[in-house]
Amino acid sequence: MATVEARQLVKAFEEVRAVDGIDLMAREGEFLVLLGPSGCGKTTLMRMIAGLEQPTAGDIVIDGRAVTDLPPRVRNVAMVFQSYALYPHLTVERNISFPLRAVGMSKEDIRKKVDWAADMFGIRRFLNRKPRQLSGGERQRVALARAVVREPAVFLLDEPLSNLDAKLRNSARDELKSFQRSLGTTTIYVTHDQAEAMGLGDRIAVLNHGRVAQIGTPQDIYLRPSDTFVATFIGSPPMNLIEDGDTWFGFRPEALVPAAQVPEAAVRVPLRIKRVEYLGAEQLIYGTVEGRGGDAAAIARIPANLDIGVGAGEVCDFALSRHDVQRFDRNSGRRIAEATS
């Protein structure tokens, strides 16, 4: 177990600053997710933690020790790559034992460790196969076993689920979380998939343009986004933002309910309906709201069995409870501290 810190970290490629001054700390045993759109610097940040990329400025600190100038092999981190990076010329067994052989462990110890890791991921019967003889899910397990086997201080996982099909991804996510819990190893996980981030992370760091936009628990990030970027990046469909003078007036689609369902004190929002999308358990109501800066698009998410009784083109009265409303500065996009009511 270890802490991992990035201090004032900068990485510039030519003109582009892929990582632009990041301060971040993963606590002991924590599952920290780095979430952001592609090109936000999350993979570069992870590669700097692994030592595969040299920072332009700043430091990487693992367990209180600055490792910035150390090569990857002595940092005691394990990494699972998006492509899994299994060695194609080695059997599964030799793939898993690779990091152990690299440090010169005795044959007997290697055998024990490999068995232990293989059992953890249920891949014992594949030990003599070559990677190309395995399915995507099996490969992913081998990659995880190879990462686990030497009990590193830190796991680095770079979108390890993105090459799996949707069905497998759910069960793999579940397994990943439970093995991380049982090992208690500090884990940093890179993804662009917010559902994955929400489901896995103890905390999530949302990255944008090489900076940390917000770091917090999944609840923090969802309910109290620090700016309009996080507000619209997280949540599907994203938060509705309506112009209101110097501020953005924001609310989640599920906060918007037909007016008849809420008590009097609520904020009333007349929604001109454009389209209704049926999703099985729920439905999405697409419409426009008259804001001070003209019409703004808004989406409501309500249970599918709730009949609003109004067709396209007509106006339906919706309402919000006051504590569901968020406000953001129009210029900076930053969240404005809640005016407690």
Place this chain on the structure above:
Amino acid sequence: MTAAAEPAGRAARNKVMARFIDNERLLWPALLAPAIVYIVLLVGFPFLLSIFYSLSSATVATSDIHFVGLENFTRIIHSDTFWRSLWNTIVLTVISQFFVLVFAGILATALIKDFRGKWLVRLLILLPWVAPISLGSIGWLWIFDSIYSIINWTARAVGLFGEDFWPIWLGQPNLAMAAIIVVQIWRILPLATVIVLAGLSSIPQDIHDAAEVDGAGFWRHQFEITLPLVMPITLVAVLFGIIFTFTDMIVVFVLTRGGPYDTTQVIASWAYFTGIQGGDLAGGAAISLFLFPVLVAVAILFLIAARRSEVT
């Protein structure tokens, strides 16, 4: 594992080397240096020496060398053989490479299909490129023999040549040039075909399917889809062919020795006969340097081609 046997020694060695190994700014140049040094010593240095010779009076016989300025070059430019050689070199290169390009396109298109015995066909087609050029040329010398030419015999047997028509291929200037061109095509075609074939097979089937669905006929398909897509790599093949043909002296050396009366001399073979057989190092060096402007031009073309193919 030796690594397992002595982890301590390995760790110690690592510590010493670590600074170096892990510093990629030093590592890459260190890996490149030996090759670059060798190339500089064995290509760069002789090349400069060649320029130096061309400006001097160097001969095989004497080590007494003095500087004569551009005298060698002026002497060459005023020689009829030079203009004849230059013209021959250009004609030879342009005509042979034109045919190589067309033939390679046709042959590669035929070879991309699957058919029985493809392995054998490809083996036979590769032969001319694999055979040592000097020996391949000797095979042709025998084919073009003045008395026993199999071409003449066959042509007469099938009635193509009349009773009194028996061309002496290597004895008449124009026929000799034609023979040299044929051998150059024969020698370069396999390489060009293989390269174009690689270009063809790298086009995703999707694109062919899309063109088919979009209603492209055979010719439109060839000229608007396939040709543009194999263009960059074909350019590479052509540039190779140009270099190999332009600078080659072996075919001429074996077939005609530049004769009859220097009429089939090319720059490279003339440089050899002057510099090595004639012992005039300075003259030979000066002659061969006339190849250089073309090499530079080809190098630039090559760079442009590489740049352009980067986009696609």
Place this chain on the structure above:
Amino acid sequence: MTTRSGGARRIAGRAGHAAILVFFVTFLAFPFYWMLITTFKTTQDLHDINNNPYLFHDAPTLDHLRVLFSDTMFLQWISNTMLVGLAVVIITLVLAVPAGYALARMKGPWAQTLGIGIFLTYLVPPTILFIPFSRIIADLGLQDSLWSLVLVYPSFTVPFCTWLLMGFFMAIPRDLEDAAMVDGLSRFGAFFKVVMPISLAGMLTAVIFAFTLVMQEFVYGVTFITSSASYTIGVGVPTFLVRGDVYFWGSMMGACLIASVPIAIIYNMFVDRFVAGFTMGAVK
């Protein structure tokens, strides 16, 4: 419907395809067929213009091969060629493997420029360099020595193989080395334990092609070597088997076949890989 004309067109297409192949195979392979016939014909048969040259008028003979093996130093030339080839291949690998790897993995815009620069030196032909070399070799006292060829041949095999190997190394995903380095190896370790085993076939291809370049070479050989004991095949056969006006056709053709066909077969097996490595560097 269209089946009939479609069928006719397919047959026409197939015939055209066959015609193209027959034409080119004839053009490219005929000299070798002719060599084969010539090798086994008696000289008398060869020199009688009344005989059909495609047929054996006299019974096939092994005389020409006997001359080749017992009256010339053909076996010596083969072993010379092998020796030079082996030494050149070793020098080439030692220089080109690190260079190709560095070019494939270096970052920055000048890595590619440098790669192309090295490749372009391959295009500086022996016909420009052989004159200064003839003097350098003489000054080094290497005339008539196979070492002269061992020294000079890497000047074209190194640039060529560096380019070829760069292509192969570029095709290996970087992730694999990154994984190996995170797993506890240095870059050298990652290279020897991961990159080398994966690119073995690529390296073998480079070896074969370096060797063929050596077999092909003529200009340096004919310039540096004048004693028949030190000839390579490509130089020895045309120099030794032509005596003034007398050509030992049968023996020469036999030598040519023996020198080409085995290599062509090996070549045929590796040509796809060769092109893959070659174009990877050129196109990507």
